[in-house]
Amino acid sequence: MKAVVLTLTSLIAFAGNSIVCRMALGSGIIDPASFTSIRLLSGAVTLVVLHYWVSYSTKKASVDDAKGSWRASLALFLYALCFSYAYLSLQTATGALILFAAVQITMLLLSALKGTKLHWTEWLGTIAAFAGFVYLVAPELATPSLKGLVLMSISGIAWGLYTLAGRGSTDPLSDTMHNFVRTMPMLLVLTMATAEVAVLSSKGVALALASGALMSGLGYAIWYQVLRQISAVQAAVVQLSVPVIAALGGVIFVGEAIDLRLMTSALIILGGILMVILGKRYALPS
Structure with a gap:
């Protein structure tokens, strides 16, 4: 039950992060470089404060190799x-399809290279979940620009690698904090290189702070905790539920209409995820 709660919390954070990013970048109230810098900086600050507060209140030092x-x-x-x-340069649905396809391919390919063999139920569940995801975003798909395709593919590959790096974490909060803090030199170079074209507004900065402090910093720390309890294949597949969660958030908080496509795709994706997680346990011997 703890693993389920942590997994849902991290996936909700991912969905919220996706919505906030689109709100800020889609409306042009902040430029991408500034948004990224504020997002990662605020995430780092939040994690540093939380890490030392937890260490002080519990009198527990970080594991030596958790850095x-x-x-x-x-x-x-x-x-x-x-x-x-x-x-x-990408529409939301097209970007999501490229991102999650890159994440799936990266994590499944690297897992296979490390000798992980998928059970037939895991293959079937993975295919079903991805098919449900494609069905969800299909009406809004458009031919992507080459630039957008390359950038989002790199983003998906990088997220897959970051996720796999957390598989052996012994102290998720400490590892996540150090990962965020280490991005500071990169952010300094980015800020210096893009200072002349920076676009800032109070709303844009507020959204970047929310994305960094709450949905990225805390969300990613919880995700590293989750990765200790699920396999790489399960981690790859459960992320396909993020667009469904985001869509349901639009229904609940924005008053968007729920339609048959959303309900159908949600059932297919969740069914695929359950098959990946539980199928091998209940399947007949192959």
């Missing part, structure tokens, strides 16, 4: 930066 890595930090930076710039 993240430069490789994970670079992946985090590339994911956030390319994601921001990609949505300048």
